[in-house]
Amino acid sequence: MHRDSAPPAPVRTPAGEPPDHHPVLTLLVACTGFFVITLDVNAVTVALPHIGRELGVGVTALQWVLDAYTLLFAALMLSAGTVSDRFGATRVYAVGLAGFTVMSAACALAPDAAFLIGARAAQGAAAALMLPASLSLIRRTRTDPAERARGFALWTAASGVAVAAGPVAGGVLTQALGWRSIFFLNVPVGVAALAALSRTPRIRPRPAPLDGAGQSAVVLALAALVFAVIEGGATGFGSPEVAVASAVAVAAGTAFLAVEARVRHPAVPPALFRERAVAVCTAAGLTMNLGFYGAVFVLSMFFQTQRHLSALVGGVMFLPMTGLIAVVNVVSGRVIARYGPRLPLAAGQLLAGAASLALPAVGPGTPVPLLSAALLPLGVGAGLAAPALTTTMLEAVPAERSGLASGVLNAARQTGGAVGVALFGAFIGGGRFLPGMRLSLLTGGVALLCTGTAVAVLLRGDGGRRRPAVTG
Template sequence: MRGRAPSGPETGDNRPRPGLRSTVLVACLAFFVITLDTTVVNVALPSIGQQWGGQVSALQWVVTAYTLLFAALLLSAGAISDRVGASRAFTIGLSVFTLMSALCGLAPNLTVLIAARAVQGAGAAVMMPASLALVRQAYDSPAQRARGIALWTAGGGAAVAAGPVVGGALTTGLGWRWIFFVNLPVGLFALVGMLRAPRSPRGHSSMDPVGQVTAVLALAALVFAVITGGSGGWTSPTTICGFLVAVLAGSAFLLVESRQSDPAVPLTLFRIPSVAVCTSAGLALNFGYYGLVFVFTIFFQEHRGASALTAGLMFIPMTAFTTLVNLLAGKLTNRYGPRLPLILGQVIQTVGILGLLLVRRDTPTALLLTLLVPLGIGGGLAIPPLTSAMLESVPHERAGLASGVLSAARQFGGAIGVALLGALIADSAHFMTGMRISLVVGAAVLVATTLGVALFLPGSPKPAAPSTPVPGTEEPATVSLRPDGLESR
């Protein structure tokens, strides 16, 4: 289902009216903040753990509770934006996100912090597609709309790069609670800005509540089982029960989706080999990226004695190269199609992960930072062609759906990466052994998806990709095909 924003939102020079300009600014700023919150927390985790004596398994939930709900609710977020209108959905999501940021900062214990992070992720999921809808509604001109979307995606890319540094600086200078309090003025500014935003039209998109609930339950049970396995043993009754619930809920999800006339995730989509391998590759890239950022954050602070600020600064070379290579990836995709740069990016990231096996507690800092760079280069090179390949694999009218599925898969890849790789380092007495196993696992997953791409993704001389930012940010045509302005390109 496709549609256009109401006519006449622009001035004669193709710029949005003042009210819409502020709406675009607010939407881009909000996307920056919700993306920032996927990375800003990592460097604060040791400080959070020291305050409450939290083990690695508890700290994992501070990260995964956010990304898990973010990923799962993306499946329905576009439909919510359609039914209530993008401006209303954005305001609701932003209000929830801001309130939960305050609760995170005021949390009296880890349980409250984790619960608030989960609800914060739900608010972010509602906000994200609505924010893109607002950007698209502000322009009728395709060229100006493309520039607005480029600004929106640039905000996400900047957030991924800034997250570790911002988190480290705030944790060292003001305390870990300020990584959440910093969202409050931004949220309030955005809410005031939305007072000038025109109301978005409502649509009639159908919802799939049973499919959404079973998806959340399956993903949450799987993450729970993996984290519990690392701390309590893989054969413990709690771990086994978690895996059993994940299997049952996952089976229920597949059954529901196969019988729905308008499912959240049409299973027929995965009968297209290139869709299946692109979804798997997106999951694998974020699995390694976010999982290893979590592992090395713990390594820098607890095993090398770095401060939170120093730990954040140590990720700068990696994230800087990610951003730079991201620009090159778009040119390579335009020239050679998505297959070659996607394979090359995964190979570079795999080689980089294996190179990190050389790291020891006393490895010189310069060498350590150099070894981290290929992890960022590989991700920056692979993500834009991945998006392009996904969109090329489906008919035009399903491009928004495919992009939404890819976004959800990438977010879940980050959640399960933190869960599994974090579980492998849960025993602090054998941290280095666990870290090396986590590196091998991350590399093995990427090898599998690289082979899948090589075997099942055809070459394409005519890529049709929007340039996409670094791992963790979302694609320009995210959960789209909505009458409120989220039509796919």
Template sequence: MSVTKAGTGARPEEREAPRAGGQAGSATAALTAAVLGFFVITLDVSGVNVALPAVGRDLGGSLSGLQWVADSYTLMFAALMLSAGALSDAVGARRAYAWGLGLFTLASLACGLAPTVGALTAARVVQGSAAAVMVPASLALIRQAFPDPDERARGIALWTVGGAVAIAAGPVLGGLLTTEWNWRTVFFLNVPAGLAALATLARAARSARQPVVFDLPGQVTAVLALAALTFAVIEGGHHGLTTTVLSAAAVAVVAGVAFTAVEARRRAPMLPLELFRQRGVSVPVVAGFACNAAFYGGVFVLSLYFQEQRGQSAFSAGLMFVPMAVITAHFNYFSPKGVSRFGPRSVVVAGLLTGAVGCGGLAAVGTGTPWWVTAALMIPLGIGGALAMPALTSLMLDSVAAERAGTAAALLNTSRQAGGALSIAVFGALLAGDFARGMAESLALAACLLVANALGAAALLPRRR
């Protein structure tokens, strides 16, 4: 993707319009809409995870089918986000966000009405595609609304709080809705929330357009590589190394190589590879992958563990996430203060190591472990992401030019969602045999991944920025 400054070439009607309630009111509207939208799209990960056993009982889905219900969303979320960043730059962040939010709301309605696992998975594909448009546009909105770096850091922290609260509290809400009504209400909840976000967005300032060139070969190869890899991991875990699984793995490798070759040779690539030469870009991309792999994968495994192994109801399982949810929300806001005082390196490393402690402790729990011990061990996992992600996001956006904000936001969140999708695929495959052993191996793997990234961040990032 090629992005240049709009300059005087931007059409007058697409330049930033006067803000009806003043600059502060318009910025608040943009931030509120961005936080609310990010909350609902993240809620559709954690809230749906705790409802998966009920979906399986109602629609007759197998474990692999339930993995696809979860992964079809995160897969499209990850695969389309780079092009979605280009769309945000091309049509303006506010317009792109409105398109994505409207489509997400309609897809949520379709999910709630789905008669089969296949129909639900298809609707989740549309949901994930819409979410891919929303995330880079929401971050671009925040960057536009808050040009001052300190104010922007606080805005990003609040945006991250919305996602952190959703992914941590989602199991509680999803469990309550599933237990008291049914799993379909988890999706129906998005409809009024989406309409409220659209109403708030109308009060935000218009966004300037940026000239872009869409990279169709890069997008096709990216989708093919991620989809084939996810298919190979999920199906391989349940059926072994069949011809179909090996073929899918081969397609993933070929498509991945093709994607790299296309992006290196195109004059207007979707993903400018030179971005990775900046440590302020490469470290957040890799560490963001690790954070989401640990968190998304952990929530997926624990949701099944509470219900399938401990025999808890969906609501009871959701309540296990309450301590983590409450504490996570507070630490998201502490992160920018820590960055201002100690620099991003210290905050990122501390967050990654804290998350690793949580995963390591959870790897040792079993059906006989007291519930309060398990709940307590989940807290460091939430704190780790709450500390690291705001710092990583601010570091990423501060490392690129303003006109590449959409691309940078898309790249970071592509990496994060890919981490979530692949962790669900890998952890689900490990659970397919002996659940207890698979759970321990999954969480130990997540802990090792976080420790490795903490060491990498400590070595590559400067002590102060």
């Protein structure tokens, strides 16, 4: 609460950093990056049936169009913050933004599915560089706490707008100009943001050790896991390639745990998960994205391939749900301020789980307005849970580990999205769409109910608020 009688706190530039003479421009550049990397995945989901028809590919390749992006985004997120510190947030953001822009053009010009999937993977890697660097731009150039808080709020709002606008933008562009226009749109936006970035202050590098071995192991583990799930749906989970990929995933995952336990500066310190709230929030973040983005993937395919709706109508179908998320985010923030984060986090997960369990009741004959209305509880649950999830995670760790905790949570959420698309795509493949869709929604619902119950039970003692740190 602001006290009008108190003079504003002086804004001091961190030692060694130049002053920001264009704070609004810096904030706009940071928000633009977060907006485009969030909009991209939501818009592309709606365009998948059109991509499949034009490039002559099925569900398996379309899963990779989404997951190639999400997988690299998730895996590299663990080290992206360290890279931003080590090489300077401004430079890293510029490299990420330039890479994202160039790869967007490559996606738009893709002659076949293999090229598109490769370009999407590079896009995801660039997005991973941009996300933590965009936060650093705001944090390091706005040292007044109130100004910084407003900057972070606008940054978060940019993502909320992108989530709401993504399906509609994807539907409109695909219907009017073709799916390639979704990627072409990123090019002028990226060029303009790079030009604006050149007028913002350069944030200097700072010493930050990298965990190269751990990072390599986690990329290999996630890639092998997603490959095994996607190819299992296409060729059968007993096929030799799936068995090999599964073995690689287990070996790489084991190697990652061994590396993190031994290196001096691990990307994910095992001790972090000794705090119960961190472990619970990581699991909750993973299941939230698994259930939500997995459901959006299969329902987008359902709207267009089973109900034969246009891309535009298919995108508009999601608008009430995604628009509601942004509104409920605000409500969740007020509930957190009054009651703490445990209540909205548990309620959001349980509501989203129940909504997902109810969705299999829809079918080919369900009226379109009822289909759209059936998604509303899922949006309310996601909107309640997301802010509470971040708050609970960050309150569970000391302030100096907030960046690490945020990176772990974002990586878990992106991993959940990648696994959800892979798993649910495996369920709907092989000519068994409707039974597979129902199994997908039930799987997501059960997972969300499990983590929602874990939040309600395991975080009961402290209401989700961080207890005083104990040293020694």
